[in-house]
Amino acid sequence: KQEVTQIPAALSVPEGENLVLNCSFTDSAIYNLQWFRQDPGKGLTSLLLIQSSQREQTSGRLNASLDKSSGRSTLYIAASQPGDSATYLCAVHTNAGKSTFGDGTTLTVKP
């Protein structure tokens, strides 16, 4: 059974700081891994999708890496801003067609 763990559960940083969020998964047989952000009471917004054959993806100030063999992914946020405050979730989509989500990391960026 696939399990996804995100560390830390919560993170508070001052504006402008670079930060890394971690995601680990137990079953390396994945199609892809997707990072989302969720604002309170809202749906999920897709940030980055990394295919199983890729090592990293970049979008603006965000960079996500994937190491399938070790079951790890990281989301790097450069020059954090108060608007980045949200919960960040990672999800693995396996070749069995199921999606498993982590519990998320709640990020607070202080002005």
Next chain:
Amino acid sequence: KAGVTQTPRYLIKTRGQQVTLSCSPISGHRSVSWYQQTPGQGLQFLFEYFSETQRNKGNFPGRFSGRQFSNSRSEMNVSTLELGDSALYLCASSLDRGVHEQYFGPGTRLTVT
């Protein structure tokens, strides 16, 4: 292109009642997945539909069911509601499962009293 839409956005029901939630995927998307999100359990997979067929199912009781129509719109039904069914129900669509990106709707907030 319009995003994923879910109706209703908010719902209050009483224990024992049943409820039907609706999801309209992004145009051209054929896969629809449903999730339940609660503070205690996080985001949990309910089921996935593709071309009107349920292809995957999570670990939920039979009170939770769904279907998909020929236009890819999907409905989810919960019968004999329990207090523990109070949650945010999220729908996600994608071109297909697997290598394609999932796009989520805003969710339906269900409160069972």
